Amino acid sequence: MTRITAAALLGISGLILAGCRQDMHDQPKFIPLRMSDFFADKRSARPMVEGTVARGQLKEDTYFYTGKIGTQEGDVMPFPVTADVLARGQQRYNIYCSPCHSELGDGNGMIVQRGLRRPPSYHTDRLRKAPIGHFFDVMTNGFGAMPDYATQIPVADRWAISAYIRALQLSQNAQQADVPAGMQVVPESQLTSTVPATNTPGSGATEPPKQVKGGETK
Ligand code: HEC
Numbered sequence: 001m002t003r004i005t006a007a008a009l010l011g012i013s014g015l016i017l018a019g020c021r022q023d024m025h026d027q028p029k030f031i032p033l034r035m036s037d038f039f040a041d042k043r044s045a046r047p048m049v050e051g052t053v054a055r056g057q058l059k060e061d062t063y064f065y066t067g068k069i070g071t072q073e074g075d076v077m078p079f080p081v082t083a084d085v086l087a088r089g090q091q092r093y094n095i096y097c098s099p100c101h102s103e104l105g106d107g108n109g110m111i112v113q114r115g116l117r118r119p120p121s122y123h124t125d126r127l128r129k130a131p132i133g134h135f136f137d138v139m140t141n142g143f144g145a146m147p148d149y150a151t152q153i154p155v156a157d158r159w160a161i162s163a164y165i166r167a168l169q170l171s172q173n174a175q176q177a178d179v180p181a182g183m184q185v186v187p188e189s190q191l192t193s194t195v196p197a198t199n200t201p202g203s204g205a206t207e208p209p210k211q212v213k214g215g216e217t218k
Pocket of ligand 1: 093096097098099100101117118119120134135138139143144145146149153161
């Protein structure tokens with residue numbers, strides 16, 4: 001008797017379980033690229049709605065991504081230049097650009113010294129006057145013999161490098177008037193004439209060596 005009950009229970013639960021499985025297996029769905037009779041073109045995968053934008057690819061801020069206003073290279077940074085931005089730009093510049101352009105930007109980088117084609121110096125009138133968007137554009141699309149760096153350098157870093165190149169240019173072509181009041185360096189000629197000699201670096205700290213009389217040293 002108990003055996004029959006047990007067998008019946010087993011049979012019933014088996015049926016119930018099988019019933020559950022059946023629905024899961026036969027649900028109406030298309031696996032990727034499977035044919036369909038439902039749509040006229042027989043494709044189950046539907047074309048994208050016009051104007052669909054993939055996540056993270058909206059690129060709404062055109063200037064940030066192209067450096068251009070219309071077809072013209074722009075001359076403004078798309079975000080504020082802080083000390084952090086410049087430090088980042090310097091670090092990225094030294095990694096990606098200095099091998100050819102040199103850390104100074106004069107075009108005399110290490111692989112140029114070993115024979116690669118020499119790029120122009122950044123310290124020419126033409127490139128000093130070039131809008132900042134030009135540097136961004138050169139990195140984004142390449143320029144003549146120079147390949148683009150769009151895949152290696154993210155957009156914000158390309159701007160940081162552009163800002164740093166501006167700083168490099170200023171560093172090689174600065175006037176006294178560019179320095180904020182109170183931070184101007186006094187020219188050396190004035191230093192020696194107005195400051196007492198004992199206060200100038202290197203002269204006051206150590207006493208002149210004492211004269212040793214001939215007999216005392218030996
Ligand atoms: C492999 C060497 C090499 C590297 C690395 C390199 N450049 Fe250049 N770059 C060149 C050469 C060569 C030219 C000259 C191209 C020409 O005139 O055909 C050039 C030209 C330029 C110019 C001048 C464009 C003009 O208007 O004349 C700029 C600006 C510039 N590069 C920026 C950069 C920046 C920024 C980086 C780093 C992201 C970089 N380059 C990395 C080789 C290089």
